[in-house]
Amino acid sequence: MKYLDKTIEEIHASLKKKEIKPIDLVEEAFTRIEEDKELNAYITLNKEEAIKRAQELEAKEVGDNLLFGLPIAVKDNILTKDLRTTCASHILDNFIPIYNATVVEKINENDMIIIGKTNMDEFAMGSSSRTSYFGAPKNPWNKEKISGGSSGGSATTISAREVLFALGTDTGGSIRQPASYTGIVGMKPTYGRVSRYGIVAFASSLDQVGPMTKNVYENALLLNVIAGPDDKDLTSANKEKEDFTRKIGKDIKGMKIALPNYFMSDIVTEEIRNEVEKTKKLLEENGATVDYVDMKYLDKAVTLYQIIAMGEASSNLARFDGIRYGYSTDNPKDIEDLYLETRKNGFGKEVKRRIMVGSYLLSGENAKIYYNKALSIRDDMKKEFDRIFKDYDLIIGPTTTTTAYDLTDPMDDPSKSFMDDVLVIPVNMAGLPGLSLPIGFGKNHMPIGLHIIGNSFEEATIYQLASFLEKKLNLELNPRKDDENV
Amino acid sequence: MSNYIPTVGIEVHCELKTNTKIFSNSINGYGQMANSLTNVVDLGYPGTLPTLNKEVLNLAIKAALVLNCKIRRQMHFDRKNYFYPDNPKNYQITQAETPIGYDGYVEIEVNGKKKKIEIEEMHIEEDTCKSTHRGTKTLLDFNRAGVPLIEIVTKPCMESGEEAKLYLEKLRELLFYSDVSDCKIEEGSMRADANVSIRKKESDPFGTKAEIKNIGSISNVKLSIDKEIERQANLYDNGETFLPQTRRFDSKLNDTVLMRVKETGNDYRYFPEPDIPYVYVTEEQIDEVRKTIPMLPEERRKKYIELGISEVNAKKLVGHRTLSDYLNELLEEKIDFKTAANLLLGDISAYLNKNETEITKTKLTKEKFMELTNNISDGTLTSKNLKEILDMVMESDKSIAEIVKEAGIQNITDNSAITDMIKKIINENPESVADYKAGKDRAIKYLMGQVMKESKGSINPSMAMDILKEELK
Numbered sequence: 001m002k003y004l005d006k007t008i009e010e011i012h013a014s015l016k017k018k019e020i021k022p023i024d025l026v027e028e029a030f031t032r033i034e035e036d037k038e039l040n041a042y043i044t045l046n047k048e049e050a051i052k053r054a055q056e057l058e059a060k061e062v063g064d065n066l067l068f069g070l071p072i073a074v075k076d077n078i079l080t081k082d083l084r085t086t087c088a089s090h091i092l093d094n095f096i097p098i099y100n101a102t103v104v105e106k107i108n109e110n111d112m113i114i115i116g117k118t119n120m121d122e123f124a125m126g127s128s129s130r131t132s133y134f135g136a137p138k139n140p141w142n143k144e145k146i147s148g149g150s151s152g153g154s155a156t157t158i159s160a161r162e163v164l165f166a167l168g169t170d171t172g173g174s175i176r177q178p179a180s181y182t183g184i185v186g187m188k189p190t191y192g193r194v195s196r197y198g199i200v201a202f203a204s205s206l207d208q209v210g211p212m213t214k215n216v217y218e219n220a221l222l223l224n225v226i227a228g229p230d231d232k233d234l235t236s237a238n239k240e241k242e243d244f245t246r247k248i249g250k251d252i253k254g255m256k257i258a259l260p261n262y263f264m265s266d267i268v269t270e271e272i273r274n275e276v277e278k279t280k281k282l283l284e285e286n287g288a289t290v291d292y293v294d295m296k297y298l299d300k301a302v303t304l305y306q307i308i309a310m311g312e313a314s315s316n317l318a319r320f321d322g323i324r325y326g327y328s329t330d331n332p333k334d335i336e337d338l339y340l341e342t343r344k345n346g347f348g349k350e351v352k353r354r355i356m357v358g359s360y361l362l363s364g365e366n367a368k369i370y371y372n373k374a375l376s377i378r379d380d381m382k383k384e385f386d387r388i389f390k391d392y393d394l395i396i397g398p399t400t401t402t403t404a405y406d407l408t409d410p411m412d413d414p415s416k417s418f419m420d421d422v423l424v425i426p427v428n429m430a431g432l433p434g435l436s437l438p439i440g441f442g443k444n445h446m447p448i449g450l451h452i453i454g455n456s457f458e459e460a461t462i463y464q465l466a467s468f469l470e471k472k473l474n475l476e477l478n479p480r481k482d483d484e485n486v
Numbered sequence: 487m488s489n490y491i492p493t494v495g496i497e498v499h500c501e502l503k504t505n506t507k508i509f510s511n512s513i514n515g516y517g518q519m520a521n522s523l524t525n526v527v528d529l530g531y532p533g534t535l536p537t538l539n540k541e542v543l544n545l546a547i548k549a550a551l552v553l554n555c556k557i558r559r560q561m562h563f564d565r566k567n568y569f570y571p572d573n574p575k576n577y578q579i580t581q582a583e584t585p586i587g588y589d590g591y592v593e594i595e596v597n598g599k600k601k602k603i604e605i606e607e608m609h610i611e612e613d614t615c616k617s618t619h620r621g622t623k624t625l626l627d628f629n630r631a632g633v634p635l636i637e638i639v640t641k642p643c644m645e646s647g648e649e650a651k652l653y654l655e656k657l658r659e660l661l662f663y664s665d666v667s668d669c670k671i672e673e674g675s676m677r678a679d680a681n682v683s684i685r686k687k688e689s690d691p692f693g694t695k696a697e698i699k700n701i702g703s704i705s706n707v708k709l710s711i712d713k714e715i716e717r718q719a720n721l722y723d724n725g726e727t728f729l730p731q732t733r734r735f736d737s738k739l740n741d742t743v744l745m746r747v748k749e750t751g752n753d754y755r756y757f758p759e760p761d762i763p764y765v766y767v768t769e770e771q772i773d774e775v776r777k778t779i780p781m782l783p784e785e786r787r788k789k790y791i792e793l794g795i796s797e798v799n800a801k802k803l804v805g806h807r808t809l810s811d812y813l814n815e816l817l818e819e820k821i822d823f824k825t826a827a828n829l830l831l832g833d834i835s836a837y838l839n840k841n842e843t844e845i846t847k848t849k850l851t852k853e854k855f856m857e858l859t860n861n862i863s864d865g866t867l868t869s870k871n872l873k874e875i876l877d878m879v880m881e882s883d884k885s886i887a888e889i890v891k892e893a894g895i896q897n898i899t900d901n902s903a904i905t906d907m908i909k910k911i912i913n914e915n916p917e918s919v920a921d922y923k924a925g926k927d928r929a930i931k932y933l934m935g936q937v938m939k940e941s942k943g944s945i946n947p948s949m950a951m952d953i954l955k956e957e958l959k
Contacts, residue, residue, distance in 0.1 A: 079533045092532070099526055101533060198533040205760035233535050234762055312760060315567050318576035319530045323626075335624075339569055362567070362755035371757050 004028055004161050005478060008066055008218050011164075015069055016062045022054040022069030022113060029071045029115050032162040040137045041156040043076045044084045045116040053113050060111065066221055068111045072165040073157045076117040077124055078209065079198040080104050083114070087200050088132035089122045091320050091327045091346030101198020102233070103167060103209050103226045110225050115163050118153030122348045123317065124174055124202045126150055127420040128407075131350040136407055139182055140479040141446055145404040148178030148420075154212045155182040161480055165222050166212040171202050172305050173399075173424030175210045176436040180399035180449025183438040183477045185219045185466065186212045188424075190457050191431035192237035194223075195230030201316040203309035204235075206428045214477065216437065216467040220244040223459060239457060247464035253287030255465065256392045262298040263397030263423055263451075272398045275440040275448045279396070282472060283465075290396070293388060297381040301426040302418050304381070307361055307374040308429075314358025320346065353414060382430040389455040394465055397423055399436040399449035423451060433459045437466045438477055447477070490684040490722070492715045493692055494644035496653060496707075499635050500667045501613065501675040502545045508612050508634035509536030509579065516673050520627040528615075528632040530574030535761050542634040546586050546610050547767065547775045549636050549666045552782060553657075555590030555608055559767050563610075563759040568752070571624060572614040574631055582756045585609035586767075592660065594652040603653045604641040611635050616674075630674075636666075642681065642692065647708035647715070654678060654704045659783045663807065671703055678707050682714045684722070693718070694730055698742055701735045710735040710742050717742070786810055793823040802831050808844050809835070812855075821856050822863035829859060833872055837880055848880045857886040870943030871895050895944070901953070904945055908954050911936045922958060930954065 003011055003025055014020045030047055054069065062068050074080060077087045079097040081104070086092045100108070107114065121131040129152025130136040137152045139145035140160040147156045151168030155178035158166050168175040170188035179186025187210045194209045201207060211222035223244045230236045259280060264273055280290045322328030322342030329341035347355070361370045388395060401422060411417075418425075427434035433456070436449040450469070454462040504514050510527035527534045550557045561584035565577040587608035594601055615631035617624050638657065644650050658669045658676060669676040678701055683693035696714055701707045714733070721728055733742040781789070783804045790800035790813075803810045809830045816826070830845075838845060850858075858879060861867040867890065872879075878889045911933060912919055921929035937950050 085532075087532075095532070097531075097533075099531075099533075197535050200532045201761075203760075232537060234537060235535075235760075311757060315565050315577050315755070315757070318567060318569065319532065319574065321569065321571075321576060323571060324529055324574065325531070335571055359755060362757050363753050367755065367757050375758070 002028075004032065004164060005480070007215075008070070008164065008221065011070070012062070012066050012068070022057045023051065025069065025071055026050050026054040026113055026115070029163050032160065033116070033157070036140070036160050036162060038138065038143065039140060039156050039160055040135055041118055041153045041160065041162065042073070042116040043086055043088060043119050043132075043134050043153070046080075046083050046114050047116075049083065050113050050115050057111055057113070065110060067165075067225060070112055070165060071115045071163040072107060072112045072167070072222075073115050073118045073154055073163045074104065074107075074167050075151050075154050075169055076120055077169055077200040077202070078104060078167060079200070080114060080117065083117065085117060085200070086133070087123045088120045088129075088134055089347065089351065090133045091342070092200075092325075093133065093327065095326050097198075099198065102195035102230045104198065106226050106228075107167075112165065112225075118151070118157060118166060120153055121150035121174075122351050123200065123313070124150040124169055124171055125313070125350050125354050127173070127177060127417040128405075128411075129153065129178070130407070130411060131348055133348060138407065139404050139446075141183060142404070142444070144406055144408075145446065146181065146407050146409075148181035148400075148404060150174040150178075151186070151212065152178050155179055155184055155186065158182070158184045158212050158214055159479060161214065161478055164213065164218060167209055167222075167226070168212045169199060169202075169207055169209050170428065171206045171208075172309060172418075172428050173421035175212060176399050176424045176427075176434055176449070176451060177421055179212055179436040180438075180451075181404035181447065183441075183447030183449075183475075183479070184212060184214055185216050185435065185437055185470075186210065187219055187223060187435040187459065187462070188427065188433060189223060189227065189459055190237070190433045191428075192235055193239070193433070193457065193459070194226050195228070195233045195236045197230055197232040201312075203312040204316060205312060206305075206309060208428075216463055216470050217245060217248055219435075220248060220460075220463045237457070242460065244460050244463055247460045248467040250464050251287070252283065252465055252468045255283075255288040255394070257283060257288055257290045257465075258293045258388050258392040258395045259290055260293055260295040260298060260388075260395065260397060262295060264292070267422060268398050268401045269403075269442075271442045272401070272403070272448050276396070276398050276450060279439050279450055279469065282469070286468070286472070291392075293392075295388060296384050297377065298426050300377060301381065301429050302422050304374045304378055304429055305421075305425045306357075306418060307370045308378065310354045310358035311361045311367075311371045312358070314355045314362065317347075317351070317355055322346070350414070350417075378429050381426065385426075385430045385432060385453075385455075393455075393461055394458075395453040396465075397451050397453075399424060399451040403442040403444070403446035403448060427451075427453055432456060433462055435459075435462045435466055437469060438475055439469065439473060440475065490686060490715070490719050491688060492645050492682065492684045492711075493642045494646070494650050494711055495642040495681040496640045496644065496650055497679045497681070498638045498654070498657060499613075499677045500549075500638065500661055500669065502542055502634040502636060503665060503667055504539055504541040504545065504634055506539055506541075507632035508539050508542050508610070509632055511537075512632065514633050515629065516675070518629055520625070521629060524628040524631065528574065528628050530576075536579060536759075538762060538765070539634065542610060543586075543765065543767070544771075544775050544778075545634075545666050546608070546636055547772055548664050548779060549638075549661060550587030550590065550608055551772070551776055551779060552660045552664045552666070553587065553590040553592060553605055553608060553638065555587030555605060557767060557772060558584055558586055558588070560584070560764055561586055561767075562764050563762045564756045565759050567755040570614070571626060572617045572631075574615060574628065578612060578614065579759055579762070580611035580637075581609035582754075583758070592653060592656050594649065594656050596649055596652060601649070603649070603656075604643050606639045606641045608636055608638045611637060642683075647711035650680060650711050651704055651708040654707060658704070659804075663783050664779050678704075680707060680711050680714075682711055682718070684715055684718045693722075694728055696728075696730070696742075697732045699732055699734050699745065702737060706735050706737060709740065713741050780811075781814060786814070789817065790823070790827070793817070795823050795827040799827045799831055803827060806831075806835070808846060812845050815852060816856065819856060821859045825863040826855070826859045829855075829862065833869075833876055834880075837876055841880075849883055850880055854879065854886055861886060861890075865946035865949055867895070868943055868946060901949075904941075904950055904953055905957070907940055907945075908937055908950065908957050911940060912957055919958065930958070
């Protein structure tokens with residue numbers, strides 16, 4: 001049994017020929033998750049239900065759906081009916097949703113099997129998944145290291161080849177940064193591409209669901225499933241259905257690529273800059289042009305992000321008050337006491353910090369001074385990206401400034417976690433699609449990711465470049481194989 | 487009490503008459519089992535997002551039009567953040583920065599003089615859930631959560647409880663007649679808060695403000711404002727001051743009671759609602775909505791008076807929406823509107839009240855009503871006849887002619903027969919005849935009564951009166 005290391009085409013063929021059944025994949029997934037228990041990728045496993053579902057699917061025709069019967073992991077801030085959804089927080093650790101997020105409905109309609117709910121930073125607030133109430137997940141390449149965050153559990157389970165597919169969410173890099181740290185492919189689609197209905201909101205104007213997979217093709221396939229307009233989400237874009245795999249395999253000759261100087265400045269370690277430089281050369285050798293460009297506002301993104309994300313979060317998280325769902329303090333004296341005790345005990349330190357800062361930022365005249373001002377600079381930043389995309393098809397740069405750091409690194413500097421995402425946050429600010437692709441390893445053999453940014457709704461072009469590089473680089477990205485080799 | 491100039495501003499919350507809620511597809515209904523009209527969106531369940539009911543926008547545009555407001559073409563929603571158990575998300579979606587309507591007015595008549603009550607702004611927002619306190623427990627009913635509201639805020643431009651009352655009556659009439667809201671204060675679909683302050687001179691700054699919350703009726707708004715003016719005046723007269731405060735009207739005490747003192751301004755941490763994109767209103771949309779506005783009360787009254795209906799009856803008709811709507815469909819017809827109004831407000835209203843029904847639910851078609859009106863006005867039918875056949879008129883499909891025939895009504899329309907009858911009465915009542923001739927007007931009424939009695943009500947009274955007068959000469 002090593003189905004889960006195979007490509008999707010191979011698995012699909014075996015399923016179609018009835019050499020294997022969905023239950024074999026499900027069982028293998030749970031065996032691996034069990035073996036890798038210390039990776040702590042999951043908060044809740046959906047074992048019974050997944051097995052039941054696999055058995056039900058046996059009666060169904062496999063057909064041409066490449067995703068049929070395949071296990072998928074879902075980040076724990078995405079609502080799954082009858083399956084506990086905690087947001088890695090004490091305040092929701094008993095929360096069993098009564099409805100499915102739109103993306104979950106789509107997964108079910110496509111006969112995929114939900115294996116479990118993945119670990120994350122509490123309410124997606126963090127960049128190392130260490131703010132999780134359930135402890136941090138570990139990096140499959142080195143268990144002393146973080147897997148990044150906030151979608152750290154989804155990144156871990158893909159990297160460790162426990163399942164083929166995972167969903168993450170990305171508010172300020174939370175798909176791409178852990179993807180880079182764990183050597184997988186993670187895509188944050190254009191804001192509005194995927195419905196946010198049923199995603200526990202962190203920062204509504206930035207949140208976006210995206211696919212996390214071991215390779216580019218599988219990533220595009222999963223985006224095919226989850227993308228599309230949704231009447232339940234007014235911010236979802238009314239775009240016609242498209243096949244995100246359609247440009248995969250196409251030549252990149254003549255493609256024009258921009259590489260902002262800021263992304264290659266000394267905020268990034270030398271080994272990462274070197275890998276990006278090598279990639280630049282490879283692209284040029286293959287007929288693409290890669291130009292260094294100056295871009296305004298990139299260095300302002302983190303500040304804008306802090307204002308917008310914390311402001312929105314302080315309001316979004318107000319609903320967790322112990323009245324209607326989730327954790328509630330015992331025997332409160334009065335309503336004030338219920339609010340205070342529930343929220344004091346229910347939320348972790350980082351979440352409380354962000355709620356407090358966010359509340360301050362929106363307080364009185366501050367909303368005008370900070371939030372509204374940030375929104376207006378954000379528009380300028382979007383215009384700056386628009387300017388670049390007049391001349392270029394794509395923008396590239398490193399995804400992260402360093403490779404994954406130690407789980408034991410101090411957490412006492414609250415701005416550090418934001419700086420981990422300095423290169424990926426501008427994309428959320430501008431609502432653009434961005435993908436992280438593994439392009440090599442650092443000196444400690446920790447993965448390095450390339451960040452590919454597209455113009456709005458140009459995910460297919462991102463996949464085109466990513467798949468080209470993936471094929472050219474042909475890296476061994478399975479840490480299990482790596483273990484065997486060592 | 488010295489003389490002070492009171493300043494009053496009114497805020498009205500009005501529930502819009504939509505089928506579904508503003509941000510979800512739950513039914514917008516009243517009086518249903520608690521929490522039966524709710525879904526995950528209304529409950530502020532994690533992961534839920536608002537959708538926007540188009541009906542709400544159209545009704546708000548309509549309200550803005552009838553309140554003479556300017557209409558914003560590009561607007562957004564804002565979040566008003568505060569913790570309260572009746573507020574499921576602990577923020578309310580409202581329009582703080584870009585209210586849909588602004589700079590409007592409602593015209594009232596105070597002591598015979600017209601006055602424009604200026605409307606500062608009118609915005610759309612969601613209602614909260616309803617909380618009921620039972621001992622130490624509070625029960626929450628989310629049926630009301632997410633019901634669409636418009637909030638209408640006047641400038642501080644009224645000077646008395648009476649003006650506030652007239653404004654609210656006018657406002658209610660306008661919103662009710664334009665089908666924006668059913669405006670039932672007792673069901674909470676219209677709620678008023680009043681801001682009251684007083685000062686010595688026009689040139690003085692506004693005095694300290696007290697807000698009176700959720701007053702249960704329009705007459706209590708007047709009463710509570712007058713009481714509050716008096717209270718503030720007494721304090722100032724005694725050299726006392728007070729802090730800005732929120733009060734409520736206690737209908738048992740017939741006075742306002744302190745709820746809380748406002749120490750600092752509330753901090754609602756408003757910011758643009760990121761879940762709802764900008765909303766754009768087009769000229770076409772406004773024109774479409776304008777077409778759906780029925781004839782408004784003021785115009786109706788004017789029209790009725792033009793058509794010969796008395797001022798009193800014109801007012802009464804407008805106060806009775808279904809009758810007014812019924813009559814409005816006949817405005818182009820050539821009928822005696824005075825008689826038509828009398829009929830509607832008299833026997834027909836009595837019938838409708840007795841049977842607890844509405845005119846549109848009876849068999850009184852427009853044709854039948856016109857036939858009836860004509861018969862009464864030309865004397866073919868008497869009011870006594872009408873009383874006899876009214877049930878049939880309202881309940882059967884038959885025409886008036888058929889009903890009259892079946893009821894065997896044979897009115898004496900032959901002049902000579904009437905003259906004979908009158909001669910007989912004159913002969914039988916010489917004293918009354920003498921009284922009449924001596925100038926006692928009352929005597930003729932007596933004689934007329936005798937004529938009607940003799941004829942069993944089957945003659946046309948005005949015709950009989952003419953003959954009687956002639957015979958008495």
